[in-house]
Amino acid sequence: MSSMSENPYVPVFAKVIDVRDENPITKTFRLRMVNGEALRFRPGQFDIISYFGVGESAFSICSSPEEKNVFENTVRKVGRVTTALFNVKPGETLGVRGPYGKPWPLEKIVGNDLILIGGGMGLAPLRPVIHYIAKHRDLYGSVDILYGARTPSDMIYTYEFESWRNIPNTRLYLTVDYVPPGVRWEHDVGVVTELLKYVKPRMRYTTIFVCGPEIMMKFTAQLLLRMGFYPSEIFLSLERRMKCGIGKCGHCQIGYKYVCKDGPVFNLEEIGLLPDVIE
Amino acid sequence: MSFVLKREELPHFSRHILAKGYSLFAPVKVNARSSFRKIEDGRVEDISLDYIRTTMPPLKTLLIPPREVMLRIRDGKIEEVLPDPNAKTVVLGVHSCDVNAMNLLERVYMDRPKDPYFEARRNNLIVIALNCKNADEYCFCTSFGTGPSLEEGFDLLLTDLGDRFLMEVGSRKGAELIEDFYMPKASSTDFMEKDDSIRRVKGMIRRHVNTAGIQRVMTGALYNPIWNELAEKCTGCGSCNMVCPTCFCFNVVDEPELDSGSVLRTRTWDGCLLWEYAEVALGGNFRRDLSARIRQFVNHKMNYWLNQYGSLGCVGCGRCVEQCPAKIDITNIVARLRGETL
Numbered sequence: 110m111s112s113m114s115e116n117p118y119v120p121v122f123a124k125v126i127d128v129r130d131e132n133p134i135t136k137t138f139r140l141r142m143v144n145g146e147a148l149r150f151r152p153g154q155f156d157i158i159s160y161f162g163v164g165e166s167a168f169s170i171c172s173s174p175e176e177k178n179v180f181e182n183t184v185r186k187v188g189r190v191t192t193a194l195f196n197v198k199p200g201e202t203l204g205v206r207g208p209y210g211k212p213w214p215l216e217k218i219v220g221n222d223l224i225l226i227g228g229g230m231g232l233a234p235l236r237p238v239i240h241y242i243a244k245h246r247d248l249y250g251s252v253d254i255l256y257g258a259r260t261p262s263d264m265i266y267t268y269e270f271e272s273w274r275n276i277p278n279t280r281l282y283l284t285v286d287y288v289p290p291g292v293r294w295e296h297d298v299g300v301v302t303e304l305l306k307y308v309k310p311r312m313r314y315t316t317i318f319v320c321g322p323e324i325m326m327k328f329t330a331q332l333l334l335r336m337g338f339y340p341s342e343i344f345l346s347l348e349r350r351m352k353c354g355i356g357k358c359g360h361c362q363i364g365y366k367y368v369c370k371d372g373p374v375f376n377l378e379e380i381g382l383l384p385d386v387i388e
Numbered sequence: 389m390s391f392v393l394k395r396e397e398l399p400h401f402s403r404h405i406l407a408k409g410y411s412l413f414a415p416v417k418v419n420a421r422s423s424f425r426k427i428e429d430g431r432v433e434d435i436s437l438d439y440i441r442t443t444m445p446p447l448k449t450l451l452i453p454p455r456e457v458m459l460r461i462r463d464g465k466i467e468e469v470l471p472d473p474n475a476k477t478v479v480l481g482v483h484s485c486d487v488n489a490m491n492l493l494e495r496v497y498m499d500r501p502k503d504p505y506f507e508a509r510r511n512n513l514i515v516i517a518l519n520c521k522n523a524d525e526y527c528f529c530t531s532f533g534t535g536p537s538l539e540e541g542f543d544l545l546l547t548d549l550g551d552r553f554l555m556e557v558g559s560r561k562g563a564e565l566i567e568d569f570y571m572p573k574a575s576s577t578d579f580m581e582k583d584d585s586i587r588r589v590k591g592m593i594r595r596h597v598n599t600a601g602i603q604r605v606m607t608g609a610l611y612n613p614i615w616n617e618l619a620e621k622c623t624g625c626g627s628c629n630m631v632c633p634t635c636f637c638f639n640v641v642d643e644p645e646l647d648s649g650s651v652l653r654t655r656t657w658d659g660c661l662l663w664e665y666a667e668v669a670l671g672g673n674f675r676r677d678l679s680a681r682i683r684q685f686v687n688h689k690m691n692y693w694l695n696q697y698g699s700l701g702c703v704g705c706g707r708c709v710e711q712c713p714a715k716i717d718i719t720n721i722v723a724r725l726r727g728e729t730l
Binding site for chain 1: 458461499501636638666667668675680691692695
């Protein structure tokens with residue numbers, strides 16, 4: 110994204126062109142830059158959205174990287190900024206900075222099989238990967254998508270699940286922790302790692318991308334290591350408090366790594382021994 | 389080029405700086421302590437260069453103000469609130485630890501993408517450093533090679549020789565500041581007295597951090613019980629962060645300016661000892677335990693800085709040791725982890 114200003118803290122305006130309800134506390138905002146430029150991003154990168162008067166928050170960019178003039182952010186109502194965003198309607202204007210951070214290493218793993226493991230909102234940074242694979246299907250081997258949420262109504266992007274299943278050589282497995290009475294659920298019940306029983310990975314030809322709550326990533330990483338995967342084959346997308354996105358405000362540090370510029374996607378090998386992560 | 393400034397001419401020299409249109413910041417006595425203040429109305433007599441340590445680090449406070457408006461947002465327009473490009477500032481009498489700390493802050497803020505607020509202030513700042521004449525029980529700059537004297541990184545450098553100051557020129561900005569202020573040239577005697585003075589101060593510094601292989605020591609101690617033990621004493625007040633001349637973290641908030649209908653996007657100092665520092669949505673906190681926050685502070689200075697910016701993040705100014713209400717002492721922590729104390 111180029112900007113009139115050299116000042117990296119100055120957002121540009123983006124118009125909300127659509128708002129989709131994902132579930133009662135989650136919405137996806139479709140945005141277009143007012144200056145007509147594209148937010149050229151790669152899957153796994155994030156942006157920082159401004160609701161002027163309330164503040165900024167960092168979000169995974171969750172749309173297809175192939176879409177040039179629009180981009181999407183999925184927002185769960187959990188804090189001050191996200192609560193303000195929740196009332197935003199199509200036609201309103203927000204601020205955006207970015208894209209920031211290191212993406213998933215999609216170029217480096219061409220030819221490999223992929224296992225994508227998402228927990229709750231952690232599906233957001235994996236969605237651009239799925240869209241990218243759908244467009245460039247011959248670049249990768251088999252793809253397994255494992256998605257878990259607390260309850261069926263906590264899931265996001267459910268309206269796309271059928272089209273994901275229709276991507277050649279791609280399977281989608283779903284699980285929830287709990288099915289409320291009266292809710293129809295034809296998939297698994299249990300933690301997301303249990304879905305790994307459906308996958309028969311070709312060892313040394315498989316790469317795993319994981320995003321979800323830190324505790325879920327911890328247990329997933331432990332199980333994957335027990336299954337014989339190398340730390341170098343496991344990639345995690347981490348969440349930390351961020352105030353700048355450019356390695357100045359200090360908040361997102363984990364050991365000597367900055368999540369905003371060295372991540373948010375990390376190889377398990379590079380963060381496995383750092384404190385305050387996956388402990 | 390080096391010159392001699394007679395002690396009684398210091399007010400005259402300060403007036404020379406003010407007359408050239410600079411804002412002048414210098415240490416003055418405030419309630420028996422020293423603090424860097426803007427010298428207003430030509431009150432150059434208030435300047436007192438006899439000090440060991442100010443509570444607040446002068447250059448951090450000037451370059452990254454504790455509270456700073458970054459953007460003003462109004463009527464669908466975003467206005468950058470950058471420092472006045474003509475606000476040229478001289479800061480007089482900065483000790484070497486603080487000058488070295490500024491050089492560390494530059495590595496953070498001038499790393500790309502540059503922070504335009506820091507950059508504007510830094511470009512307009514002239515630093516007249518002052519080699520130390522005294523040290524106290526908190527000083528440990530010699531452990532990091534950041535004091536008590538400077539070899540580089542200053543525009544002008546003063547050494548107190550009693551009845552006069554030796555003034556060395558370190559940059560073109562420094563040379564230009566004094567080109568129309570007559571001073572006699574320094575002699576080899578002045579330099580011999582300077583060397584004696586620095587040697588004497590070095591002998592006064594008793595506190596020490598052994599930095600040999602310190603990263604291996606610190607990384608090996610990440611799960612040492614010492615962090616839990618320190619958490620029993622620490623109050624989590626963040627004083628160490630605030631007084632540290634290399635602590636650079638900030639928080640950003642949107643403040644409404646009610647009378648103008650604007651939003652002021654404002655940054656304020658933040659610190660890793662504070663509870664909210666690593667808090668995320670839904671009450672998640674990646675350093676909920678005080679022990680993890682103390683470990684972060686100490687390891688950032690004594691370990692991670694080296695990976696991130698090529699040198700350790702401590703300059704041995706002694707402020708965090710002096711100001712800690714729980715008397716937690718970073719030099720003692722390192723010594724204990726090295727097995728150098730009882």
